[in-house]
Amino acid sequence: FSVGQRVVAANSAPCGVCYYCRREQENLCEDLLFNNGAYAEYIRIPERIVNKNMYEVPEHVSYQDAALVEPLACVLRGLEECGVRAGDTVAVIGLGPIGMMFVRLAKAVYNARVIAIGRRPTQLDRAARMGADQMVINSEGADIVEPVRGMTGGRGADVVIEAVGLPELWQLAIQLLRRGGVVNFFGGCPSDTHVSLDTNLLHYSELTCKASFHHSPALIRKALDIISRGFVTAKDFVNRVEPLTNLLEVMKHLMSHNGHLKTAIIP
Ligand SMILES: [Zn+2]
Numbered sequence: 001f002s003v004g005q006r007v008v009a010a011n012s013a014p015c016g017v018c019y020y021c022r023r024e025q026e027n028l029c030e031d032l033l034f035n036n037g038a039y040a041e042y043i044r045i046p047e048r049i050v051n052k053n054m055y056e057v058p059e060h061v062s063y064q065d066a067a068l069v070e071p072l073a074c075v076l077r078g079l080e081e082c083g084v085r086a087g088d089t090v091a092v093i094g095l096g097p098i099g100m101m102f103v104r105l106a107k108a109v110y111n112a113r114v115i116a117i118g119r120r121p122t123q124l125d126r127a128a129r130m131g132a133d134q135m136v137i138n139s140e141g142a143d144i145v146e147p148v149r150g151m152t153g154g155r156g157a158d159v160v161i162e163a164v165g166l167p168e169l170w171q172l173a174i175q176l177l178r179r180g181g182v183v184n185f186f187g188g189c190p191s192d193t194h195v196s197l198d199t200n201l202l203h204y205s206e207l208t209c210k211a212s213f214h215h216s217p218a219l220i221r222k223a224l225d226i227i228s229r230g231f232v233t234a235k236d237f238v239n240r241v242e243p244l245t246n247l248l249e250v251m252k253h254l255m256s257h258n259g260h261l262k263t264a265i266i267p
Pocket of ligand 1: 015018019026029
């Protein structure tokens with residue numbers, strides 16, 4: 001690295017020597033070094049992250065585009081863990097920024113057929129622009145199992161992604177799967193919550209449940225490559241730009257309002 005170079009640093013770096021790192025589960029590293037929170041004009045990146053998880057930003061990639069690598073790497077891991085293949089039907093529940101990234105990557109990178117499931121018509125419109133093939137509105141009391149089965153020859157989806165983080169949606173997610181399908185409980189639920197799953201359905205339909213977390217340096221590199229090839233751009237995910245001085249106000253607003261995409265904070 002050199003002075004003046006444009007770089008993007010991940011928010012963590014694994015140790016590389018622990019039980020998990022040696023088994024290529026670096027996201028579960030026993031000594032994962034985090035460096036969260038970069039709302040500043042300058043930041044000191046820990047040495048381990050510089051060595052293992054910091055990259056030059058290609059000339060044609062903007063800072064806003066590059067800033068998407070971290071969530072994108074998590075989403076990539078979510079899809080890899082499900083073994084998505086071209087032509088698979090992937091149903092995505094929840095169309096916030098993360099759900100939208102699932103829609104975009106499943107379509108553009110994995111060539112899957114995507115069913116987007118969200119609560120607001122505006123989200124469904126956005127999902128369609130991101131490449132979703134079919135949309136299902138999950139309004140209060142609506143049945144989404146039948147529509148999804150109807151779109152999949154009565155079988156259910158090959159892969160279902162829960163990208164909200166609500167126990168009732170985790171439970172709903174497995175009902176959308178085909179026999180032998182894979183669900184990813186991607187959205188983290190509030191602590192001390194539990195889910196109840198139909199044991200017969202899990203066993204006799206041979207369902208696979210995944211709950212992927214975080215990312216690895218290899219996935220950060222892959223995410224940056226996907227961004228540099230133009231599959232994902234900040235234009236699709238950042239709908240607000242604010243100066244650093246407005247940070248507190250932005251945070252308060254995000255906590256009290258739903259349905260936002262991402263806000264770029266410019267130092
Ligand atoms: Zn480790």
